[in-house]
Amino acid sequence: MQIFINRIPHDVDASATLADALGLAQAQPPFAAAVNLQFVPKTQYTATPLKAGDQIEIIAPITGG
Amino acid sequence: MNDASTSVATDTLVLYGETFQSRLLLGTARYPSPSGMEAALRRAKPAMVTASLRRQGVVSADTSNAFWELLKKLGIPVLPNTAGCHSMQEVITTAHMAREVFETDWIKLELIGDDYTLQPDTLNLVEVASHLIKDGFKVLPYCTEDLVLCRKLVDVGCQAVMPWAAPIGTGKGPINPYAMRLLRERLDVPMIVDAGLGLPSHACQVMEWGYDGVLLNTAVAQAQNPLMMAGAFADAVQAGRSAYRGGVMAEQEAAQPSTPVLGTPFWHHAGD
Numbered sequence: 001m002q003i004f005i006n007r008i009p010h011d012v013d014a015s016a017t018l019a020d021a022l023g024l025a026q027a028q029p030p031f032a033a034a035v036n037l038q039f040v041p042k043t044q045y046t047a048t049p050l051k052a053g054d055q056i057e058i059i060a061p062i063t064g065g
Numbered sequence: 066m067n068d069a070s071t072s073v074a075t076d077t078l079v080l081y082g083e084t085f086q087s088r089l090l091l092g093t094a095r096y097p098s099p100s101g102m103e104a105a106l107r108r109a110k111p112a113m114v115t116a117s118l119r120r121q122g123v124v125s126a127d128t129s130n131a132f133w134e135l136l137k138k139l140g141i142p143v144l145p146n147t148a149g150c151h152s153m154q155e156v157i158t159t160a161h162m163a164r165e166v167f168e169t170d171w172i173k174l175e176l177i178g179d180d181y182t183l184q185p186d187t188l189n190l191v192e193v194a195s196h197l198i199k200d201g202f203k204v205l206p207y208c209t210e211d212l213v214l215c216r217k218l219v220d221v222g223c224q225a226v227m228p229w230a231a232p233i234g235t236g237k238g239p240i241n242p243y244a245m246r247l248l249r250e251r252l253d254v255p256m257i258v259d260a261g262l263g264l265p266s267h268a269c270q271v272m273e274w275g276y277d278g279v280l281l282n283t284a285v286a287q288a289q290n291p292l293m294m295a296g297a298f299a300d301a302v303q304a305g306r307s308a309y310r311g312g313v314m315a316e317q318e319a320a321q322p323s324t325p326v327l328g329t330p331f332w333h334h335a336g337d
Contacts, residue, residue, distance in 0.1 A: 006120045006121065006122050006123070007120075008122075025121070025122075027121060028121070028126045028130070030129075030133055030166050031121055031166065032118070032161075032162035032163070032165045032166045033162075034158050034162060037154050037155065037158050038158060039157075039158045039161035039162055039165075041165060042165065057120065058120065058121045058122075059118040059119060059120055059121060059159075059162055059166070060118065060119065060120075060121040060124055060126070060129040060166075061116055061117075061118060061129055061132055061133050061136070061166055061167070062116070062117050062118060062119045062124050062128075062129060062132060063092075063093040063094040063095075063096075063102075063116065063117065063132055064092060064093060064094050064115050064116045064117025064118075064145075064146050064148055065092030065093075065094045065095070065115055065117075065146070065148065065233070065234075065282035065283065
């Protein structure tokens with residue numbers, strides 16, 4: 001199935017979890033994640049199944065005002 | 066006043082029960098270099114520094130990690146923002162992500178209502194602030210100088226508000242002094258002027274009016290010498306605060322000699 005990680009399409013297994021997607025994206029700490037605009041705590045990555053079309057956001061610290 | 070009551074050390078900024086020695090909050094964006102930012106922050110010794118979150122990949126891992134390490138090294142409390150959020154759900158999600166990444170309950174609430182002016186969405190700001198307060202955040206909302214808006218933010222649990230002086234990044238200084246002074250008189254919570262300050266004198270001015278602190282970024286980061294400007298703002302904030310506490314004299318319409326006139330030599334002899 002196809003999912004989107006930071007707007008980029010990826011093909012993953014139908015059984016993929018958020019943890020799989022983060023591994024696919026090679027997410028490096030520190031980061032946080034959300035699926036379809038809902039925050040997912042890091043303790044829930046492996047327990048969060050994905051479905052086709054899911055929009056995953058992986059964000060990292062940056063300078064800000 | 067005795068020495069204790071006039072001491073800078075005892076005149077601390079208190080936000081949500083936490084005490085800060087400085088009344089200056091600084092942003093971390095738009096500096097010419099990370100080393101320049103570090104030097105400016107070390108000079109200014111701000112109460113907090115703002116930071117943000119962006120998609121990994123858009124920001125290189127090296128850049129993000131270097132910034133992260135610098136924040137840890139400086140040890141200054143971090144105030145994450147929700148910059149760029151245009152909906153309440155974006156704000157809520159970003160705030161929760163920020164809390165996990167930065168390991169803090171502080172959040173600078175930004176809900177943008179207009180991209181050109183970066184004016185906050187005042188119609189939805191109160192509702193999202195209330196939501197974040199219930200989620201346990203220490204919310205510092207970026208807002209306008211509208212008295213009713215600020216009062217409603219306080220009503221839903223914000224223990225401080227952050228009205229703008231002018232649109233973000235303009236450096237225009239307070240564009241509505243009447244409303245800002247009136248707001249200060251009418252609202253009895255800590256208020257930090259956030260955005261639009263360009264000169265140290267702007268910061269000094271709002272502190273003289275009784276504002277509790279200022280938050281700025283571009284005025285320091287885009288100065289020709291950020292290190293020097295950081296010091297200038299730190300000094301200006303302190304000067305304005307001391308002036309406020311010292312009590313400003315009543316303005317007079319007519320000249321009044323400051324030197325005593327009694328005993329003036331040659332009085333009434335001129336022209337004799």
